[in-house]
Amino acid sequence: MQKLNVMERLNKVIRRTNSRVVAGLDPVLSEIPDCEEYRKLTDRGVLMETYCHDYIKAIAGIVPAIKINSAFFEAEGLTLEYFEVAEMAAKAGMIVIGDLKRADIGSTSGAYAKAYLKADSPFSIITVNPYFGTDGVMPFIELANQNEKGVFVLVKTSNQSSIEIQDLILRDQRKVHEAVADMVKHWGNISNPTEDGYNNVGAVVGATHPDDARRLRQRMPNTFFLVPGYGAQGATAEDVVVNFDKNGLGAIVNSSRGLMNAYKHPRWKDQFSEENWAEATTAEAKRMTEEINKALHIL
């Protein structure tokens, strides 16, 4: 029996949960909700893991995937906890995306790949930066292939300044990010060809630029999209529709602060106290799931 590649596995979990949401986890110790349980914890690592565990519990079974951002663990000097938290999420049945944005020359990318994509890594997919080109990206893709894992390569990011380099116009009329898209498509085709469906080389395509996303969806039909920018960064459910295929698959929409801080949002703050922040996160994960499904006309 041929195994499903990681992006097809992701589609399968999307169908099972009927959710196209990836819950982002960007934990900042000083901003963890003021709860009685947390106040008792004096060890920073334990506090971090306890909070993240509660977040995972709040979203498990509701959303298909979690994206865990390495920067926020590195900022606290808690990189061992980064792996512990990823293990928790994997055990909870989610597809775990390591948001790492790494890349370097080949030999160094090989070391980064080893760190996050080896067979027993809790991460199924990691984010990768394309600036070095093929030899900086292939070590990630090769190890991902070997271990039934995948990558999301940055194509068009969700931040405002993404226009500065990514939207520069080339002599051949393509934008730089379209040239990157063509490379990502090529990397997927050569390393992990699929006649239909998705290969294991995905793309990061920001929800904040729906016109670009529409063009990119047509340009790279076998490429799974990780879509950041919904919620706190300003994009709506209507904006993200263009990232999906005709079956409402092939993309997953991230919300980090919108889910972590749901209890502070006007929508929920009368209903949930800070102490009950995790319940607000659950409610928001369900609401966001339904909102995106509705925009896609999926019941």
Added chain:
Amino acid sequence: MQKLNVMERLNKVIRRTNSRVVAGLDPVLSEIPDCEEYRKLTDRGVLMETYCHDYIKAIAGIVPAIKINSAFFEAEGLTLEYFEVAEMAAKAGMIVIGDLKRADIGSTSGAYAKAYLKADSPFSIITVNPYFGTDGVMPFIELANQNEKGVFVLVKTSNQSSIEIQDLILRDQRKVHEAVADMVKHWGNISNPTEDGYNNVGAVVGATHPDDARRLRQRMPNTFFLVPGYGAQGATAEDVVVNFDKNGLGAIVNSSRGLMNAYKHPRWKDQFSEENWAEATTAEAKRMTEEINKALHIL
């Protein structure tokens, strides 16, 4: 008394050591020289720190700076040791460059900046990826300014595939990496203006593309260059001359594998045994220093 910015401090240490070499440290546990002392060490973290300590001892006082590559510590799960080793190098009087190649949207770049550029960090300068544009890079530059530290932004990298994105030609005839160079120059000018001399926003410019480097040196006269690609990657002392200013300053040339594995090189392997690898590293650091000085006509 106004303090010198970090790049001017680097120039000062270059003058003091009369060396334009940055010693790269890319340690791989399975490739550590087979020495009696190391064979006794059963703890991987202790082995890593002991080897790195010996490397630092071998080059301290000879070269002005060390570039420590995070990937190789992440690959071994030894990220706490990454900081320990950086502390050792800082205590040995070297300018310590964290080779991290990080970048993300602003809020996440802020977390990465906090991790590596806070006031008590052993790193004086870190490498940063430009793909996100201004709002992805400024959190690094702002914290660097605050703490008298700096960044090296990737402009033209040393690997072969760097041509694929970095050399794409824009409608306005610039190459993508020249557009990035113009941004790096601008970021330096606005954040840390200097009438002459160098601001704290440097550039990574590969030694393997001397024609590009020559143009970039003219294009960004106040930008310090970190120059990888010498030795193992193929560039020679003659190739790197174009990166320096007329005083033989403003650039620093990296060698990682060439210094770490000097004992294996035909030039040294008859003179130094594997057991005495550190002496070969010292000899090679001196030889490389002299070779570059000679190419620059510096005695």
